[in-house]
Amino acid sequence: MQRVIDSHVHLSERRDDALFPFAKKNRLQYNLGELLGSMRRFKVGRGLLLSPPLEQGTILPNSEVIKLCKRSGGMLAPVITVEPSAKEVKAAVRLAEEIKSDVKGFKVRLGYVKASADNSVFGPLYDYAESEGLPVLFHTGDTAFSNGELSRSHPLTLDGLANKREELIMVLCHFGNPWFEDAAELIYKHANVYADISGLITGGAYAEEYAGWLARKISEAIYYAAGADKVLFGTDYPVSKHSDVLALVKRLQVDERDKEKILCRNAARVFHL
Numbered sequence: 001m002q003r004v005i006d007s008h009v010h011l012s013e014r015r016d017d018a019l020f021p022f023a024k025k026n027r028l029q030y031n032l033g034e035l036l037g038s039m040r041r042f043k044v045g046r047g048l049l050l051s052p053p054l055e056q057g058t059i060l061p062n063s064e065v066i067k068l069c070k071r072s073g074g075m076l077a078p079v080i081t082v083e084p085s086a087k088e089v090k091a092a093v094r095l096a097e098e099i100k101s102d103v104k105g106f107k108v109r110l111g112y113v114k115a116s117a118d119n120s121v122f123g124p125l126y127d128y129a130e131s132e133g134l135p136v137l138f139h140t141g142d143t144a145f146s147n148g149e150l151s152r153s154h155p156l157t158l159d160g161l162a163n164k165r166e167e168l169i170m171v172l173c174h175f176g177n178p179w180f181e182d183a184a185e186l187i188y189k190h191a192n193v194y195a196d197i198s199g200l201i202t203g204g205a206y207a208e209e210y211a212g213w214l215a216r217k218i219s220e221a222i223y224y225a226a227g228a229d230k231v232l233f234g235t236d237y238p239v240s241k242h243s244d245v246l247a248l249v250k251r252l253q254v255d256e257r258d259k260e261k262i263l264c265r266n267a268a269r270v271f272h273l
């Protein structure tokens, strides 16, 4: 089997990183050395690095994400996070042009920012992403903090955009959790829509039952979509650990070929790795 590709990783090495509570819960140190060590241990060859949120409600600058990728010796590749303002969209496109051979996609933080996916502010970003064949990752479903807006992160909010832009490759992060069936309908209906299984496992009470529930939901979504060609492995490190998400894939009631697609083949195709 090819090496696993993790489509969704965060890191900052800053003390004001808002994902630290998740790292603590998972007993992770949440630093580059640990991340690369865990990737090697679990045979994860590549990871896509996304900016984490900071405590002030802002995000780690994309330039810092690029620096961390450089330090990873080729194991991490950057995804540029884009906030909803004309200035930020312009800066993101300019940055993508500058690092053209390295950039693997864009990320829009639905539910955390005051804009929906079809907001016209993102128009130039989608034009550029389409022309370069770069996927746009969208946060969908449950938000990590209680002040998120689910009315903007529900997977069905992306149906209109997928209709309008059939050339835009879209990834629904976290499979729209808990709206797995809605996400399944989107990946079934639209040739250009994918979903990742990152950040779903967070521990806590009934962790074992919940892992079983997740495995059933994702398996059923794959039956509904008539295959696993649109499903991507991801951890959302430090929200979920490599070991836990790999165990989730193992539990899926699908054949081995489909598991291989989820773990590496689909991401290799979508992100040109």
Ligand SMILES: [Zn+2]
Pocket: 008, 010, 050, 199, 236
């Ligand atoms: Zn994430």
